[in-house]
Amino acid sequence: GAVVSQHPSWVICKSGTSVKIECRSLDFQATTMFWYRQFPKQSLMLMATSNEGSKATYEQGVEKDKFLINHASLTLSTLTVTSAHPEDSSFYICSASLPPDISYNSPLHFGNGTRLTVT
Amino acid sequence: GQQLNQSPQSMFIQEGEDVSMNCTSSSIFNTWLWYKQDPGEGPVLLIALYKAGELTSNGRLTAQFGITRKDSFLNISASIPSDVGIYFCAGGERYSSASKIIFGSGTRLSIRP
Numbered sequence: 001g002a003v004v005s006q007h008p009s010w011v012i013c014k015s016g017t018s019v020k021i022e023c024r025s026l027d028f029q030a031t032t033m034f035w036y037r038q039f040p041k042q043s044l045m046l047m048a049t050s051n052e053g054s055k056a057t058y059e060q061g062v063e064k065d066k067f068l069i070n071h072a073s074l075t076l077s078t079l080t081v082t083s084a085h086p087e088d089s090s091f092y093i094c095s096a097s098l099p100p101d102i103s104y105n106s107p108l109h110f111g112n113g114t115r116l117t118v119t
Numbered sequence: 120g121q122q123l124n125q126s127p128q129s130m131f132i133q134e135g136e137d138v139s140m141n142c143t144s145s146s147i148f149n150t151w152l153w154y155k156q157d158p159g160e161g162p163v164l165l166i167a168l169y170k171a172g173e174l175t176s177n178g179r180l181t182a183q184f185g186i187t188r189k190d191s192f193l194n195i196s197a198s199i200p201s202d203v204g205i206y207f208c209a210g211g212e213r214y215s216s217a218s219k220i221i222f223g224s225g226t227r228l229s230i231r232p
Binding site: 046115 | 152159160220
């Protein structure tokens with residue numbers, strides 16, 4: 001099945017620094033990837049839709065200048081948390097699905113997430 | 120925006136019992152998905168539903184896509200310890216594989232051995 005790899009699995013950074021999280025589709029090309037954030041004991045909240053070769057689409061309330069998304073290739077999307085603060089500490093999860101020419105109704109497959117802790 | 124109401128929030132049952140959880144929405148979804156998430160990991164797809172009224176099984180799991188397209192349920196038969204975790208329903212807005220999905224609030228399942 002489709003495999004989505006996320007790196008790093010966890011990261012600790014100091015307040016004010018930036019952190020980059022990578023999301024890769026390992027055995028397929030994903031023109032669209034999605035970034036979710038999950039706080040403890042809460043559900044997954046969609047942050048943005050990452051589109052290969054174009055600007056990401058952000059959900060309401062998500063700051064695009066703080067959460068920079070780059071989808072430069074069909075297998076890689078990156079999320080950079082800029083000037084991180086303790087309130088940005090969360091579990092960030094990316095997802096992707098097979099392209100329509102392979103599986104029109106392919107559901108989203110998720111990476112294993114990145115635990116970000118900002119001190 | 121669209122919201123999914125998932126219930127129950129948590130369940131604490133005896134091993135071997137059957138489990139049932141459901142999701143409802145005020146708006147229509149074209150796909151319904153059920154995921155399980157273990158601590159510190161990403162969600163893993165259990166069952167995907169694409170057609171109103173569809174009933175699909177995956178081992179001891181059975182899920183149905185409500186005919187109104189506004190609800191779905193997941194049943195787990197004869198629960199075992201490895202069923203412990205958080206179960207999320209998710210609704211997809213379009214048939215396109217690139218459509219975003221919205222998650223329910225989750226059902227935390229705990230099992231007494």
